[in-house]
Amino acid sequence: MGKYQRQEEAVMNATATRELSTLDRCDRCGAQAYVRATLASTGGSLLFCAHHAREVEDKLRPLSSAWLDESAALSERPSFDDED
Template sequence: MTTTALATGPLKATDRCDSCGAQAYVRVVLKEGDLLFCGHHGHRHEAKLRPVALEWHDETDRLQPQPTPATD
């Protein structure tokens, strides 16, 4: 049996949504290849794609505001 490693490294700012061109935060690995989506389009297509996805790589948590450290 051969195991294939999936290419799901962190998404970069240069990775763009296949639907609208915005920064991609979701990578869907399919048998036929990868799809990249912004958070909006990833959520929109999730119900149809998740059942056939080999992997669902979601970095939309990066869209949440990060807490700033308290200063003295």
């Protein structure tokens, strides 16, 4: 295994394990991404908003080695401190 292949694998592993941020965008529409599908064949990943993830999940999930779904954050209620 060459030096560049090891570096590429390290970057792909780090990308596959990190949480999604507000900077991550859906590959279909550009909205905030809440789902990452890591492809088993290449190790590459695709990012989707919740809407587009639901559209492709049945076909794409069997081809994925990992499916990170953070869309539950959409239904969480924010908590406010009552320290006024």
